[in-house]
Amino acid sequence: MKNKLFSLLIAAIILLSCDNSNKIRSFEPGEIWPDNNGIHINAHGGGILFHKGKYYWFGEHKTEGNTGNVANVGVHCYSSKDLYNWQDEGIALAVMPEGSGSPIEKGCILERPKVIYNKKNNNYVMWFHLEPKGGGYTGALSGVAVSDNITGPYAFLRAARPNAGHWPLNASEQMKSGAIPSEGKYYGGGSLPAHPDSLNLVARDFGGGQMARDMTLFVDDDQKAYHIYSSEDNSTLHIALLNDDYTDHTGIYTRQFLGRFMEAPAMFKKDSKYYLMMSGCTGWAPNQARSAVADDILGEWTELGDPCIGDNDKKTFHSQSTFILPVQGRKNQYIYMGDRWTPKNAIDGRYIWLPLEFEGDKFFIRQHNEWSLK
Numbered sequence: 499m500k501n502k503l504f505s506l507l508i509a510a511i512i513l514l515s516c517d518n519s520n521k522i523r524s525f526e527p528g529e530i531w532p533d534n535n536g537i538h539i540n541a542h543g544g545g546i547l548f549h550k551g552k553y554y555w556f557g558e559h560k561t562e563g564n565t566g567n568v569a570n571v572g573v574h575c576y577s578s579k580d581l582y583n584w585q586d587e588g589i590a591l592a593v594m595p596e597g598s599g600s601p602i603e604k605g606c607i608l609e610r611p612k613v614i615y616n617k618k619n620n621n622y623v624m625w626f627h628l629e630p631k632g633g634g635y636t637g638a639l640s641g642v643a644v645s646d647n648i649t650g651p652y653a654f655l656r657a658a659r660p661n662a663g664h665w666p667l668n669a670s671e672q673m674k675s676g677a678i679p680s681e682g683k684y685y686g687g688g689s690l691p692a693h694p695d696s697l698n699l700v701a702r703d704f705g706g707g708q709m710a711r712d713m714t715l716f717v718d719d720d721q722k723a724y725h726i727y728s729s730e731d732n733s734t735l736h737i738a739l740l741n742d743d744y745t746d747h748t749g750i751y752t753r754q755f756l757g758r759f760m761e762a763p764a765m766f767k768k769d770s771k772y773y774l775m776m777s778g779c780t781g782w783a784p785n786q787a788r789s790a791v792a793d794d795i796l797g798e799w800t801e802l803g804d805p806c807i808g809d810n811d812k813k814t815f816h817s818q819s820t821f822i823l824p825v826q827g828r829k830n831q832y833i834y835m836g837d838r839w840t841p842k843n844a845i846d847g848r849y850i851w852l853p854l855e856f857e858g859d860k861f862f863i864r865q866h867n868e869w870s871l872k
């Protein structure tokens with residue numbers, strides 16, 4: 499009997515140590531990041547929701563090859579208690595079958611999904627950038643989906659351009675006069691022939707809603723939620739208040755960083771100040787990061803410049819921001835989450851997670867080949 503017990507104990511110890519040896523204990527930015535099945539995590543352009551003791555990572559499920567950047571599958575979800583080891587929770591929002599005519603039909607472009615928790619309704623709300631199939635990037639829509647279960651399935655509600663029929667809070671009288679110099683003209687997203695104000699792009703899109711591409715969500719301490727998106731042919735960032743259900747816009751929004759072509763917005767709050775990290779607008783190719791600070795989420799925002807230190811190529815350590823995660827239970831510990839896109843084989847995209855450092859009202863990011871939470 500004693501012998502049996504002893505061998506059982508040894509077996510348990512061996513099992514435990516095997517299990518531990520598979521555990522990931524550090525972040526290795528840019529390396530393959532295996533999930534609980536040993537498969538590289540597939541949640542690009544993602545964001546994280548912390549809920550009831552667990553982190554949930556939602557992102558774009560990419561597939562192989564250069565067509566793998568369109569949505570062939572949907573939004574993938576993973577969960578973790580320690581941020582290093584992630585369990586595959588499957589597809590939270592699935593694309594609809596080909597030929598279904600749904601705005602989220604297989605082959606659409608569905609990017610930068612973010613999920614927030616709505617306390618009032620005790621449900622989960624997902625927003626994403628949507629380009630219906632076949633239209634390239636001309637749609638500039640925001641999609642929204644909801645679920646009572648954090649990992650899904652999420653039910654698609656609708657996709658639209660935000661804030662149709664509403665002027666921004668910081669609109670000028672000239673803008674409201676509605677004069678649109680080049681009626682109906684769109685500019686492709688990378689540059690404009692003139693300042694967005696002189697083209698009056700807000701008035702151009704007043705009736706149909708404002709263009710919305712790269713985006714993030716932010717829930718403030720008072721439970722008000724905001725949708726932050728690149729608008730006006732990507733030239734200008736809009737910060738828009740969502741309704742109490744988080745499923746629609748309210749018409750309350752401001753324009754920020756006019757003509758700066760801010761993309762990839764990631765927002766966080768620290769010591770009652772709001773911060774944004776953003777990129778410039780160069781498609782899948784990385785560019786130099788930007789950052790900004792504000793006392794009020796709807797502005798004024800003040801640019802702080804490139805937060806990266808020792809980034810010799812000035813390309814955000816070859817990544818583009820997608821989210822900044824406050825680490826639970828650790829004061830002042832925030833993680834920069836970026837994507838190192840690999841457009842020729844989209845599924846191979848890598849994750850660049852780095853710790854934020856603070857100095858006064860500014861934040862900084864330094865390169866680490868391997869690091870752990872303190």
Ligand code: GAL
Nearest residue numbers: 609712761762779780781782
């Ligand atoms: C990037 C954007 C990505 C994706 C890509 C397509 O600028 O941040 O989310 O839209 O362009 O080229």
